[in-house]
Amino acid sequence: MTADSAARDSAAKDSAASNDNAAKIARSATLITVAPTGAELEKAAVPALPVTLDELVTTAKECAAAGAAQIHIHIRGADAKPTLDLGRLKDTVHAVRAATDLIVQLSTGGAVTDPYTHRLAVLDARPDGCSLTCGTVNFGDDVFMNPWGFMKELYAKTQEYGVVPEFELFDFGHIAALHRLLAELGPPAGGHVHCDLVMGVPGGMPGDAATLVQAVSALPAGATWSATGIGRTTLPVLLAALAAGGHLRVGMEDTVTFARGRAVTSNAELVERAAAVAALAQRPAMSPADARALLGVPDHRG
Ligand code: KMH
Ligand code: ZN
Numbered sequence: 001m002t003a004d005s006a007a008r009d010s011a012a013k014d015s016a017a018s019n020d021n022a023a024k025i026a027r028s029a030t031l032i033t034v035a036p037t038g039a040e041l042e043k044a045a046v047p048a049l050p051v052t053l054d055e056l057v058t059t060a061k062e063c064a065a066a067g068a069a070q071i072h073i074h075i076r077g078a079d080a081k082p083t084l085d086l087g088r089l090k091d092t093v094h095a096v097r098a099a100t101d102l103i104v105q106l107s108t109g110g111a112v113t114d115p116y117t118h119r120l121a122v123l124d125a126r127p128d129g130c131s132l133t134c135g136t137v138n139f140g141d142d143v144f145m146n147p148w149g150f151m152k153e154l155y156a157k158t159q160e161y162g163v164v165p166e167f168e169l170f171d172f173g174h175i176a177a178l179h180r181l182l183a184e185l186g187p188p189a190g191g192h193v194h195c196d197l198v199m200g201v202p203g204g205m206p207g208d209a210a211t212l213v214q215a216v217s218a219l220p221a222g223a224t225w226s227a228t229g230i231g232r233t234t235l236p237v238l239l240a241a242l243a244a245g246g247h248l249r250v251g252m253e254d255t256v257t258f259a260r261g262r263a264v265t266s267n268a269e270l271v272e273r274a275a276a277v278a279a280l281a282q283r284p285a286m287s288p289a290d291a292r293a294l295l296g297v298p299d300h301r302g
Contacts, residue, residue, distance in 0.1 A: 021293060022192060022224075022293060022294045022296075025286065025290045025293060025294045026224050026245075026247075026294055027245070027283075028283060029278075029283055029284055029285065029286035029287075029290060030242065030247055030248060030274075030275075030278035030281070030283045030284065030285055030286055031069055031070065031224075031226060031247035031248070031286045031291050031294065031295075032067050032068045032069060032070075032247070032248050032249075032250065032271055032274050032275060032278070032285050032286070033068065033069070033070040033071070033072055033105070033196070033226055033247070033248070033249040033250075033251075034059075034060075034063040034068040034070070034071050034072070034249075034250060034251045034267055034270070034271050035071075035072040035074075035228070035249055035250070035251035035252075035253035035254055036049075036050050036056065036059045036060075036063065036071065036072075036073075036251045036252055036253065036267040037049060037050055037051065037056070037073070037074045037075070037076065037251075037252065037253060038074050038251075038252065038253030038254070039074045039082035039107070039109075039110060039111035039112075039253075040111070040253075041252070041253075041256065042080075043076075043080040044080075046252065046256055046263075048252070048263075048264065048265055048266055049252055049256075050252075050267070051076040051080045052076070052080075053075075053088075053091060053092060053095055056073070056075070056092065056095075056096070057095050057096060057099045057100075059266070059267050059268070060096050060099060060100045060102055061099055061100055062266065062267070062268035062271075063102075063251075063267055063268050063271045064100045064101065064102050064288070065268070066268045066269075066271040066272045066275060067271055067272070067274070067275030067278075067284075067285030068102060068271045068285075069102065069103060069285070069286050069287060069288040069290070069291035070102060070103040070105055070129070070288070070291055071096060071100075071102045071103070071104060071105065072105045072107060072131060072166075072249065072251070072253070073092060073096070073104065073105065073106050073107060073127075074107045074110070074111075074253065075088050075089060075092050082110065082111040082114075084110050084114055084118040084119065084121070084122055086121055086122075086124055086125060089106060089122060089125035089127075090125045090126075092106075092125075093106070093125050093126065093127050097300065097301050098301075100288075101288045101289070101299075101301070102288055103128045103129055103288060103291055103292060103295070103297050104127045104128045104129070105127060105128065105129035105130060105131065105166060106122050106123075106125060106127040106129075106130050106131075107122070107130070107131050108120070108122045108123070108130045108131055108132060108133075108154060109131055109133050109144065109146075109168065110122075112139060112142040112143065112144050112145070116150050116153075119150075119154070120150075120153060120154055120157060123154075123157050123158065123161050123163050126161065126163070126300075127163060128163070128164065128297045128298075128300060129163060129164040129165065129166055129295070129297060130158060130163050130164075130165055130166070131165070131166050131168050131196070132151065132154055132155060132158065132165040132166065132167055132168065133146045133151075133167075133168040133169075133170065133174070134146065134151060134167050134168065134169055134174035134175070134177040134178045134181065135151070135170070135171065135173050135174040135177045137170040137171055137174070137201065137203055137204045138202070138203025138204070139201060139202075139203055139204075140201070140202050140203065144170075148177065151177065151181060152181065152184070152185065155181055155185055155188075156185060158188060158189055159185065159186075159188065159189055161189070162189045162190075162298075163189055164188060164189050164190040164194075164295055164296060164297045165188050165189070166194050166195065166196050166226075167193065167194070167195040167196070168195075168196050168198055169195055169196065169197050169198065169215065170198045170199075170201055170203075170204035170205065171204045171205050172205060172214075172215065172218065175215065175218045175219060178193075178195070178219075178220065179220060182220060189296070190295055190296025190297055191296050192222075192224070192294070192295055192296045193219075193220050193222065193223040193224075194223065194224050194225065194226070194294075194295050195219055195223055195224075195225040195226070196225065196226045196227070196228065196249055197212065197215050197216075197225060197226070197227040197228070197237075197241075197246075198227075198228055198230070198254075199211065199212065199215075199227060199228065199229045199230065199233055199237050200229045200230040200231060200232075200233030200234075200237065201230050206233070207229035207230065207233025207234075207236060207237045208233070208236055208237075208240070209236060209239075209240035209243070212227060212237060212240045212241065212244060212246075213240070213244060216244055216246065224246075224247065224294065225246050225247065226241070226246060226247035226248055226249045227240070227241035227246050227247075227248065227249070228248070228249035228250065228254045229254070229255075230254050230255065231254075231255055231257070232255075232257070234250070234254065234255040234257075238250070238274060238277065239277070242277060242278060242281045242283070243281075247286075248274045248278065250267075250270040250271060250273075250274045251267050251270055251271075252264055252267055252270070255270070258270070258273075
């Protein structure tokens with residue numbers, strides 16, 4: 001055996017060992033991502049929504065204590081409206097990293113009105129991870145635009161910057177586009193494919209157990225996945241995801257109703273509920289350190 005082939009052999013064994021380790025972590029624990037704010041709700045209508053940096057950091061700390069390992073962030077401006085202002089994004093990444101050990105994932109979806117250039121520039125805030133939606137979808141009365149050329153450019157930038165993408169899948173066509181992206185551009189930063197099924201959006205796939213099982217069966221081999229159900233599909237999707245061995249995303253971006261007739265009072269209570277059900281399912285909430293190992297996210301905290 002030459003030195004080169006011995007080195008390749010050893011790298012392949014390391015990679016196989018780390019895949020085995022990731023698979024073991026994924027089987028024995030549940031990655032909980034909290035999506036606390038989103039871009040659609042108005043603070044005036046939902047006072048518990050975290051919109052300032054202070055509110056976001058407080059929420060992040062509470063959710064980390066309740067069992068979240070990752071936070072999916074949309075930020076707001078001084079007027080509480082959605083923004084992709086780069087300075088604010090950088091401050092946010094810095095502040096959440098300083099206050100918690102959560103994986104900091106920035107949204108590149110933004111609001112339906114955000115231009116592609118601003119959505120690409122989100123990566124310049126150098127987060128740990130980012131969302132990457134794999135296709136256009138009707139989004140209530142709006143359209144959430146993710147044409148192929150934009151997806152490709154965004155994905156190439158995640159690879160260049162070493163930002164770990166989470167592939168957001170709102171519909172079955174998005175799964176086909178994900179296969180195409182991986183085939184054309186290769187594996188993501190971190191080397192592991194992790195997806196998030198976003199279910200129950202009016203215009204996307206429905207949020208029910210049968211659809212979830214079908215979607216999971218179409219994912220790339222070896223991929224891990226989370227699921228979130230919008231609005232009243234939150235609980236059916238949460239229960240189906242745990243039953244099918246998946247991970248969870250919860251938060252006020254996706255639902256502001258805790259139970260019939262009872263509004264969500266904080267993101268932390270959604271994380272607490274998810275962690276309690278995950279513990280019942282014998283796959284308790286995953287630590288941020290294990291989530292980093294699973295997703296291939298380096299720890300950038302100083
Ligand atoms: N606000 C939606 C238009 C993402 O964060 O990447 C897009 C969204 C997806 O929330
Ligand atoms: Zn989002």
